[in-house]
Amino acid sequence: MTRQNKPVDVVLVGLGWTSSIMGMEMTEAGLEVLALERGKDQNTVPDFAYPQMADELTYGVRYKLMSAPADSTVTVRHSSQDVAVPYRQLGSFLPGNGVGGAGTHWNGHTWRPMPEELRLRSYVEEKFGADIIPEDMTIQDFGVSYEELEPHFDFFEKILGVSGTAGNIKGEIQPGGNIFEGPRQAPFPLPPLQRTLNDTVFENAAKIKGFHPFPLPAANASEAYKNPYGMQLGPCNYCGFCERYGCINNSKASPQTCVLGALKQRKNFSYRTGCEVIKINKDSSGKKATGVTYIDPNGDEVFQPANLVIVGSYAYHNVRLLLLSEIGKPYDPVSNTGVVGRNYAYQMVGGATLFFKDKNFNPFIGAGGNATVIDDFGTNQIDFKKEGFIGGSYIFAAMTNGQPIRNMPLPSGTPSWGADWKKAVKANYGHTMTIGTHGSNMSYRDCYLSLDPTYKDKHGLPMLSMTFNWKENDIRMTQFMKKQIEGIVEVMKPDHVDYSFKDFGSEYDVRPYQTTHNVGGAVMGTDPATSVLNRYLQSWDVHNVFVMGSSAFPQNIQYNPTGLVGALTYWSAKAIREKYLPNPGPLVQV
Amino acid sequence: MMNIKKTLNNSRRKFLKEATIAISVVAMAPNLVIPTLAQPLDIDLGEYKPSYFSANEWAFILAATDRLIPADATGPGALDTNVPVFIDKQMQGRFGNALDWYMQPPFLSAKPEMGYQSSLTPAQTYRQGIKATEDYCHQTYQKSFAELSDSEKDMVLSQLQLGEIQFSDLSSMQFFSFLLQNTKEGYFADPIHSGNKNLASWKMIGFPGARASFKEWVAYPNVEYPLGPVSIEGERG
Ligand SMILES: Cc1cc2nc3c(=O)[nH]c(=O)nc-3n(C[C@H](O)[C@H](O)[C@H](O)COP(=O)(O)OP(=O)(O)OC[C@H]3O[C@@H](n4cnc5c(N)ncnc54)[C@H](O)[C@@H]3O)c2cc1C
Ligand code: SF4
Numbered sequence: 001m002t003r004q005n006k007p008v009d010v011v012l013v014g015l016g017w018t019s020s021i022m023g024m025e026m027t028e029a030g031l032e033v034l035a036l037e038r039g040k041d042q043n044t045v046p047d048f049a050y051p052q053m054a055d056e057l058t059y060g061v062r063y064k065l066m067s068a069p070a071d072s073t074v075t076v077r078h079s080s081q082d083v084a085v086p087y088r089q090l091g092s093f094l095p096g097n098g099v100g101g102a103g104t105h106w107n108g109h110t111w112r113p114m115p116e117e118l119r120l121r122s123y124v125e126e127k128f129g130a131d132i133i134p135e136d137m138t139i140q141d142f143g144v145s146y147e148e149l150e151p152h153f154d155f156f157e158k159i160l161g162v163s164g165t166a167g168n169i170k171g172e173i174q175p176g177g178n179i180f181e182g183p184r185q186a187p188f189p190l191p192p193l194q195r196t197l198n199d200t201v202f203e204n205a206a207k208i209k210g211f212h213p214f215p216l217p218a219a220n221a222s223e224a225y226k227n228p229y230g231m232q233l234g235p236c237n238y239c240g241f242c243e244r245y246g247c248i249n250n251s252k253a254s255p256q257t258c259v260l261g262a263l264k265q266r267k268n269f270s271y272r273t274g275c276e277v278i279k280i281n282k283d284s285s286g287k288k289a290t291g292v293t294y295i296d297p298n299g300d301e302v303f304q305p306a307n308l309v310i311v312g313s314y315a316y317h318n319v320r321l322l323l324l325s326e327i328g329k330p331y332d333p334v335s336n337t338g339v340v341g342r343n344y345a346y347q348m349v350g351g352a353t354l355f356f357k358d359k360n361f362n363p364f365i366g367a368g369g370n371a372t373v374i375d376d377f378g379t380n381q382i383d384f385k386k387e388g389f390i391g392g393s394y395i396f397a398a399m400t401n402g403q404p405i406r407n408m409p410l411p412s413g414t415p416s417w418g419a420d421w422k423k424a425v426k427a428n429y430g431h432t433m434t435i436g437t438h439g440s441n442m443s444y445r446d447c448y449l450s451l452d453p454t455y456k457d458k459h460g461l462p463m464l465s466m467t468f469n470w471k472e473n474d475i476r477m478t479q480f481m482k483k484q485i486e487g488i489v490e491v492m493k494p495d496h497v498d499y500s501f502k503d504f505g506s507e508y509d510v511r512p513y514q515t516t517h518n519v520g521g522a523v524m525g526t527d528p529a530t531s532v533l534n535r536y537l538q539s540w541d542v543h544n545v546f547v548m549g550s551s552a553f554p555q556n557i558q559y560n561p562t563g564l565v566g567a568l569t570y571w572s573a574k575a576i577r578e579k580y581l582p583n584p585g586p587l588v589q590v
Numbered sequence: 591m592m593n594i595k596k597t598l599n600n601s602r603r604k605f606l607k608e609a610t611i612a613i614s615v616v617a618m619a620p621n622l623v624i625p626t627l628a629q630p631l632d633i634d635l636g637e638y639k640p641s642y643f644s645a646n647e648w649a650f651i652l653a654a655t656d657r658l659i660p661a662d663a664t665g666p667g668a669l670d671t672n673v674p675v676f677i678d679k680q681m682q683g684r685f686g687n688a689l690d691w692y693m694q695p696p697f698l699s700a701k702p703e704m705g706y707q708s709s710l711t712p713a714q715t716y717r718q719g720i721k722a723t724e725d726y727c728h729q730t731y732q733k734s735f736a737e738l739s740d741s742e743k744d745m746v747l748s749q750l751q752l753g754e755i756q757f758s759d760l761s762s763m764q765f766f767s768f769l770l771q772n773t774k775e776g777y778f779a780d781p782i783h784s785g786n787k788n789l790a791s792w793k794m795i796g797f798p799g800a801r802a803s804f805k806e807w808v809a810y811p812n813v814e815y816p817l818g819p820v821s822i823e824g825e826r827g
Contacts, residue, residue: 237804239802362814404791418744
């Protein structure tokens with residue numbers, strides 16, 4: 001039997017970055033807010049305390065902080081002709097779990113998109129003509145502009161304490177920063193992290209080639225810092241255990257270090273852990289949510305009434321919850337109708353590994369966001385018509401997480417075991433660096449999310465299914481980036497170099513880690529026929545449901561998503577506070 | 591006391607005692623895997639009694655890991671660093687039993703790009719894989735794996751790796767891939783997991799282990815880091 005709780009004003013699904021921000025905004029508006037998080041509570045002390053955090057096997061290799069597939073996973077297939085099979089072991093992407101979500105074990109690369117990326121279809125049509133967009137490519141505009149989001153990027157960067165060098169302040173180009181970025185109102189709150197040998201070597205080569213290197217904006221505090229919520233960050237000590245780990249040092253921005261300490265002080269905020277939301281309930285009209293149903297730690301079903309449901313359970317979990325709750329019409333790729341699940345996209349990455357006998361990189365010394373970047377091949381810098389693809393990448397040299405089980409690149413041709421393997425390990429550990437590309441991924445008619453017909457989760461509910469594969473456009477883009485890197489590597493003159501870029505015919509592979517930058521499926525936009533949410537991240541169909549996170553991206557930007565995810569959350573919060581609360585109902589009429 | 595090595599001097603013994611206290615406090619935090627110190631970390635491989643592997647299986651594990659990472663002038667091998675002990679312990683934990691993986695049927699065959707689709711846990715894969723490999727060695731060489739010459743052992747391991755030996759009930763490549771992955775893990779992981787004895791692999795490559803504090807050292811590019819490794823329990827190398 002379903003138990004019923006006392007009603008609240010706002011229920012937040014999940015407690016990662018998006019819900020933590022919403023918690024601040026909604027409590028500030030005077031509302032009573034409850035967050036339901038399926039995972040456990042976790043804090044810097046005792047959960048991330050030194051020395052047990054410095055354990056590569058437990059956290060880096062066995063994924064102790066991530067969501068275990070035994071608890072929750074998806075099924076995957078390359079095309080709708082295939083039978084989807086479960087993502088049984090983590091590999092390609094590593095979803096978060098527990099208070100703080102993936103924001104506890106991210107790296108901290110913090111980007112704003114290029115203004116053109118938020119209006120990608122319009123940009124391409126205006127500049128190159130609609131005919132260069134392949135017929136099955138379903139790219140769209142976000143429906144919100146860079147200028148509208150700018151104050152929210154700025155505030156989110158101040159919450160995170162981002163370390164970096166600005167490239168464009170109010171239209172004035174700043175040498176040493178990213179000269180291709182959109183104008184920002186203020187510099188980054190902290191100066192960049194210290195440079196390591198790898199990025200100095202890369203920076204010199206990039207400059208020789210005429211490119212414009214700059215330090216990657218990092219949510220790893222370069223100095224002691226107090227954010228606008230009064231939360232205190234300590235200077236990063238380049239501990240080397242960053243991505244996949246909780247920060248031992250209160251240096252990496254996480255919901256815990258930047259938001260939750262302040263939020264938990266508020267009397268009108270509470271949260272419950274071990275509570276997995278399985279449905280958003282609706283009233284008889286189907287146009288209004290009445291609250292959510294969750295499974296509590298005892299396995300009991302509980303109904304939590306709420307006036308406002310804000311979903312922040314991570315990109316593809318958001319989509320599944322909408323499908324399970326029958327909110328919005330499910331997408332059907334055959335008839336090309338419906339919206340929920342439409343425009344799932346991922347990220348196109350590639351890289352080169354360079355070996356230098358005479359260089360000692362000390363790869364174990366590094367922060368999550370410790371990198372030098374060039375954006376000379378960003379989305380707004382490429383002639384799509386001439387090059388034959390749509391998209392772009394930033395190119396970066398990073399030194400991070402140099403632990404020996406996972407981070408042991410050896411020159412191609414080295415045996416994988418035996419005496420010669422060991423000799424190569426001894427000769428090469430500490431003498432390699434990488435140059436990577438982190439690129440956009442377009443959306444397509446046949447890449448989408450749906451409910452799986454066969455596989456169920458531990459509650460007996462259908463799992464989410466991903467239908468996804470690489471497309472020619474995106475392979476062309478990554479091959480173009482490879483050429484640019486080859487030019488830089490030529491200047492650097494390593495003793496040996498290996499390239500790893502997807503080639504024509506490569507299929508999506510769930511085994512190697514790529515990024516946890518899954519996007520789309522509940523996209524925002526201006527037309528309810530092609531989007532699930534309006535430009536304020538409000539459901540077109542059920543007006544008191546708002547959905548946060550990268551599920552709103554209609555295709556993937558070339559950057560890591562969280563800067564945009566955070567800014568969109570503040571943008572939506574402002575709309576809720578200023579427009580929705582005084583006058584509840586659809587914020588956009590069509 | 592057995593197995594007293596030079597490393598286990600008084601201060602280390604005292605440290606281990608304190609570490610045991612500290613760790614028992616930490617272990618109360620829910621969901622943290624801190625292996626118990628029921629067996630001291632200074633395990634002597636010759637005296638170790640495996641708890642997952644049978645005597646015959648253990649002979650295979652010792653012989654196979656010794657070929658995957660042999661001891662030589664370059665540095666210590668898998669046996670010097672207690673890699674077999676690490677693997678035995680992994681078999682009994684979350685990894686060996688695939689507790690974190692989605693292991694519900696139906697198990698369909700799929701392209702390799704779709705990842706792990708076997709119904710067997712790693713521990714089951716080892717059990718069946720060792721048996722199938724031993725059967726193969728007896729048929730082909732009339733010997734057990736451990737009795738083969740080094741070059742014969744290497745040949746068999748390569749054939750497993752390339753899938754050239756076919757087993758009826760499991761993939762030889764999958765079996766080999768667990769074996770190789772776990773061997774390297776036991777070699778490089780923190781000794782808290784019972785491998786990497788005396789931090790020997792870290793010393794060989796110059797990895798400082800659990801130091802995790804380099805605020806000063808980040809400013810010395812291209813200078814070899816001067817300090818030896820430490821482990822989570824405070825052992826120094
Ligand atoms: C290893 C790794 C590295 C990354 N590095 C970067 C980086 O450098 N830069 C960058 O921009 N981004 C990075 N990311 C991505 C970044 O972490 C995410 O963009 C961000 O955390 C998304 O925030 P969110 O609030 O949408 O979701 P999450 O942080 O995933 O939070 C969602 C929360 O909801 C909970 N939840 C899910 N389903 C339910 C349910 N049904 N009921 C209740 N609770 C539920 C989850 O347990 C989780 O705690 C990285 C991610 C990973 C995994
Ligand atoms: S590298 Fe810096 S930010 Fe990352 S975990 Fe270590 S101290 Fe924290």
